Amino acid sequence: MRALTYGGKHGDTYHLDLDLDLMVVRTRSRRPIMVDGWDPILSFPEAGVTVYRTREPGTTAATEAATRITASLRTAPDVRFAGRVLVDGRSGEPVLYTENLFVKFEDRIPAADCRRLLDEAGLRIKSLPGYARNAYFVAAPEGTGQAVFGLARDLLDRPEVQFAHPEVVRELGRRAIAPEQWHLAATIIDGRPVDASANVAAAHATSRGRNVTIAVIDTGIDIDHEEFMSPGKVVAPRDLTGGDADPRPAAGEDHGTACAGVACADGAAGASGVAPEARLMPIRMISQLGSQQEADAFYWAARHGADVISCSWGPADGAWWDPDDPRHAVAVPLPDSTRLAIDYAVTHGRGGKGCLVFFAAGNGNESVDLDGYASHPAVLAVAACNDRSRRSVYSDMGDAIFCAFPSSDMAFAAEGRPEPLTPGIWTTDVSGPAGYHIGEYTESFGGTSSACPGAAGVAALVLACHPGLSRSEATTVLRDSCDRIDPEGGAYSATGHSPWYGYGRLNAGTAVRLAGAACSGR
Structure with a gap:
């Protein structure tokens, strides 16, 4: 189980479970790939991410196959990431995480100290959101994987930090492009x-x-x-x-x-x-x-x-x-x-x-x-x-x-x-x-x-x-x-x-x- 907290130290915590019947693949070309024995159920074409469900849910064979397939896919030139999928602990909806985090320090903390703490945590600054003081959008080292949740929790435990959580995405209820509108997007x-x-x-x-x-x-x-x-x-x-x-x-x-x-x-x-x-x-x-x-x-x-x-x-x-x-x-x-x-x-x-x-x-x-x-x-x-x-x-x-x-x-x-x-x-x-x-x-x-x-x-x-x-x-x-x-x-x-x-x-x-x-x- 993984968890993330929105609203700061005393905010709401959301629990995420591992669904062994699902697998996620992210490609460099942003094009979906076919995976034998697995059906695509969700796509984020702008990020090149596709979620797949096994055709043999709930079986040990499927779990073992997923381990082999993800290991093999990781060596494919076009595959940037292949792994298991977390789901919302309440709805079962797939929830995708990146190796990015949002971190906001208390307003009183000098910018130099903020940057030093991020550097000590091994985080690279990607952007400075202009809508909040001492806010940073940062990246963990590639390959951090689900350990990004622990990084966020460790940061949030620090007295200097007001908010910290991984970048987590789920399917958007789009009002611009219906899923059937294949002529507009993959x-x-x-x-x-x-x-x-x-x-x-x-x-x-x-x-x-x-x-x-x-x-x-x-x-x-x-x-x-x-x-x-x-x-x-x-x-x-x-x-x-x-x-x-x-x-x-x-x-x-x-x-x-x-x-x-x-x-x-x-x-x-x-x-x-x-x-x-x-x-x-x-x-x-x-x-x-x-x-x-x-x-x-x-x-x-x-x-x-x-x-x-x-x-x-x-x-x-x-x-x-x-x-x-x-x-x-x-x-x-x-x-x-x-x-x-x-x-x-x-x-x-x-x-x-x-x-x-x-x-x-x-x-x-x-x-x-x-x-x-x-x-x-x-x-x-x-x-x-x-x-x-x-x-x-x-x-x-x-x-x-x-x-x-x-x-x-x-x-x-x-x-x-x-x-x-x-x-x-x-x-x-x-x-x-x-x-x-x-x-x-x-x-x-x-x-x-x-x-x-x-x-x-x-x-x-x-x-x-x-x-x-x-x-x-x-x-x-x-x-x-x-x-x-x-x-x-x-x-x-x-x-x-x-x-x-x-x-x-x-x-x-x-x-x-x-x-x-x-x-x-x-």
């Missing part, structure tokens, strides 16, 4: 690690899209949904088809709410968008392709302050599974009315810096270059990649593909495609029984329809960091942030472009970092 779904995200969780430490507006041009959007209710979230709503300011969906209009959620849902209740603090400009446009309302939608967005425009629609797709479908060879041009409206948005929007316009590449397993919308030079066409970091079987391809973003997939025996690891993308759904599912969320949204607002959300993260970037500069940042996935099958050119993935899968963490570099070099 996670575990149904006991299986899924690590094919756009690294959005890492970007959120720097940017969450604040003060950026994403216009979603689509079917009606449920602006009464709990994930779009933060103050100032919805701006300049418009129904271009109905001619009024109410963009709410009519019966059967599920698509727009799901797209908007992927882009910028608040993350307050059940699902986070890529840019959860971005504003949403919902534009209902269900008129047919080529209508004047279609062009008016871009003009409305640009004139009313949109920074990013997301369009998960376009010409009808051929059947992705049927190579003989004649629709695969049909070229659909972009009307001048719509082309000029898009050109207006990318030149006059954002006060002359230019809106970023994203289009879904299409779900026909056909050439995007025949689609006059997605292949327009001012448009960024987004393909779909799956939960194994490969092209989604339906996703369009061609020279016009700019990037890929994680989305759904399906099995396809003709190409040897297995069942996907996940049902699709977890996002907002029309509230009540009218949506994809009964309830406020769906787990099976997908297609390039989902990939497009995901990429638009990454653009919002970039612009929130540095709103002064021009459209061209922001586009360059996004291009350079892409990870070249599927290097064997991607057919990347000498310039780094793939007909399947464009410049690769967007990496939001890299994008916000490069945005800073772009601005510092201006």
